[in-house]
Amino acid sequence: MNGKQAAGELAVKYIQDGMNVGLGTGSTVYWTILKLGERVREGLQVRAVPTSVRTEELAREQGIPLIQFADLARPLDLTIDGADEVNPQLSLIKGGGGALLREKLVAAYSERFIVVADDTKEVAALGRFPLPVEVVPFGWEITSRRLAALGCEPILRRSDRDGTTYHTDNGNYILDCRFGTISDPGSLGRELNALPGVVEHGLFVGMAERCLLGGENGSVREIVIR
Numbered sequence: 001m002n003g004k005q006a007a008g009e010l011a012v013k014y015i016q017d018g019m020n021v022g023l024g025t026g027s028t029v030y031w032t033i034l035k036l037g038e039r040v041r042e043g044l045q046v047r048a049v050p051t052s053v054r055t056e057e058l059a060r061e062q063g064i065p066l067i068q069f070a071d072l073a074r075p076l077d078l079t080i081d082g083a084d085e086v087n088p089q090l091s092l093i094k095g096g097g098g099a100l101l102r103e104k105l106v107a108a109y110s111e112r113f114i115v116v117a118d119d120t121k122e123v124a125a126l127g128r129f130p131l132p133v134e135v136v137p138f139g140w141e142i143t144s145r146r147l148a149a150l151g152c153e154p155i156l157r158r159s160d161r162d163g164t165t166y167h168t169d170n171g172n173y174i175l176d177c178r179f180g181t182i183s184d185p186g187s188l189g190r191e192l193n194a195l196p197g198v199v200e201h202g203l204f205v206g207m208a209e210r211c212l213l214g215g216e217n218g219s220v221r222e223i224v225i226r
């Protein structure tokens, strides 16, 4: 069992009967969804909010009951999601799979947010992974120049399939921004949020309470910060 599978599956132990849960996106939370599907078929009662079209399809295949995000009467009990980088304070870079906007909406409306990743995602400081920034297509070139002025090299994301411009589930573009070491993720996040044309960015600061990091040998280390 590899680190992604080990961490992804183990996180299901935090899901209890009757919970409403947020399901993240990516190759680690894939294992969470498969394991949750097993539990649901064994009788666990949950309702889930998916953070992407891909996750919605997988959750449906697994028979996991879904609820519309907009129909939630109160915050989700728990969200489980992956990350592209995790620092010791559990600040994250997310969005490598393009799902950062719905992921942030869902995580922000959750009582608890747990991250699953393999231990290659652990870093001393964020910034090795280019920061995904979701922007509106209108005038994206201008937004890109304004992002560059903050000290990065934005690159318009293209689809792996055919090389055309990548569109998010929300119809926006992604600029992958190489900032180098990000010493103050909170402050950079606020600068990005203040830029017209930026819909959301992949810095998740002060949101995760726990991270499950899987190793190659299938062991899982849990980091808790509150």
Ligand SMILES: O=C[C@H](O)[C@H](O)[C@H](O)COP(=O)(O)O
Pocket: 024, 025, 026, 027, 028, 029, 081, 082, 083, 084, 094, 095, 096, 097, 098, 099, 100, 103
């Ligand atoms: O947009 C995608 C998400 O933020 C993913 O959770 C993140 O990219 C990590 O994905 P993976 O578990 O596949 O490495």
